[in-house]
Amino acid sequence: MSTDPFDELLESLRCLPGVGKRSAQRMALQLLERDRAGGRRLSQALGQAMDLIRRCESCRNFTVEPTCKICRSTDRDESILCVVESPADVLAIEAATGFQGRYFVLLGRLSPLDGIGPDELGLSDLASRLEKEPIEEMIIATNTTVEGEATAHYLRQMANREGVRVSRLAQGVPLGGELEHTDRSTLAHAFGSRQMMP
Amino acid sequence: MSTDPFDELLESLRCLPGVGKRSAQRMALQLLERDRAGGRRLSQALGQAMDLIRRCESCRNFTVEPTCKICRSTDRDESILCVVESPADVLAIEAATGFQGRYFVLLGRLSPLDGIGPDELGLSDLASRLEKEPIEEMIIATNTTVEGEATAHYLRQMANREGVRVSRLAQGVPLGGELEHTDRSTLAHAFGSRQMMP
Structure with a gap:
């Protein structure tokens, strides 16, 4: 100092x-x-x-109380759980979507080289929630980076073991984006996953 | 809150x-x-x-003591006073030049429309320093904006009244700058004030 x-x-x-x-x-x-x-x-x-500010005992998001506002709320749908990497993602999803389920915040992503494994992400807490709570669908909203995808793969296997349905955010060309300026892998993915119009 | x-x-x-x-x-x-x-x-x-942190009683720069380190130092040349607009300018001049005189920090510039006149800039303190201290040269280092120039003009008159020599930072093309990318008024000024080479 x-x-x-x-x-x-x-x-x-x-x-x-x-x-x-x-x-x-x-x-x-x-x-x-x-x-x-x-x-x-x-x-x-x-x-x-x-x-x-500490971590919510249920979802690991930041909160002052033992559990956060979203986990305490009785208005939220207990049957859908959205898994994100960081509290910023919760804020973004809350601001942009009408999502009314609950969250689980990993506070990181699987990255064995950095010493971040399932324990660091609190995945045993997540497993016990999948087991005990009436969760029917788990939305995986990790980033679309290599590590985010690896984490998504791991989460999917966990959910499968507990018999919980799994969904993943749609990937493709961003809204308002120009194809010319879209990166190659996004464009290739969007092209390959094109949807039939009714 | x-x-x-x-x-x-x-x-x-x-x-x-x-x-x-x-x-x-x-x-x-x-x-x-x-x-x-x-x-x-x-x-x-x-x-x-x-x-x-408060203002130095002598130069108005920020300090914890009643007067700042530079004003307290006995190694500085009492005969040269450099007038600047802000404490950031003192830091910049100290870092870039070998200036060994003292400073006076206006903490602003004359701007009658914003209600900033000679009183707000502590110019009576400056006048009494010019009168009492053995100052021989006053370097005006206000910004080269319209208000900075107006302030410089006012300062020059003050110094003239006290019989103190006045200098102003050289203006012209910046070092390492390309003429092509120099703004028109700087270029016109530099052209008009060209210096004969020996």
Whole structure:
């Protein structure tokens, strides 16, 4: 920890993703010159969030309570479980879709080289939920990266063992995208999986 | 203040310049998922900086002590004073040049429409320094914007009244710049102010 509060602020701002030396300086000066109240509020919010926010006992998403809002809600459909890699994915799905089921957040993806196996992703918790809860369909919404696909494969086998139906987000050309600018593997996949029109 | 610590963190991260909804989310998740220690350190550094850092009584730059390191130093040349708009300019000049004089930080520029006049920039403090201290040269290093130029003009008159020599940073084509990509007014100025080679 450097002794000068200004240097220490510059240093510690750099833990934020995408913040280098120059932006740290811009941020520090902006707060000191024009927005001390904002800086104090951020300091408090950060301290509070780091101390209070923990993982939901049921879905592993971030929450302050033992279980998160979505898991506590009695309005959600218990029969559909959507498995995602990160809390950001939950936010994205909640914002974009009308999904009314529950989630399971892996907080990562299978990546044996990085030492991330089924234990690190809490897959035994997921297995016991599949067993005990009245889940009929598991939507796999991991990323479409190599590791995301490997994770999806593993999840599918788990669900099959418990006799739970499995679905996967549709893959193809993005809406509003131009074919010309779509990458080759997406285009090849979309072409191969073309759907008959009624 | 929103009640949920996560929402409050997202909200308050947006006081940082250049941070919108998406980057706030990315920052919050990164800290919660992977760097709680960094988040706590940033919280502390922010709180401390907002509370402890104030303006140097002599040059108006940010400091923890009543006067800043540069003003306290006995190694600096008292006869040259460099006037800049912001603390960032001091950092830039210190990093790029071997300047060994002292500074005066306006913390702004003359901008009557925004209600920023000589009082807001502490120009009476500057005038009394010009009068009392053995200052022989005042380097005007305000920005080369319209307001920076107006401020420079005002500063020059002040220095003239006190019989202090005035200089201004050289203006022209940037080093390593291509003429083709230099803006028209810079090029016109550089052309008009061309220097004879010995």
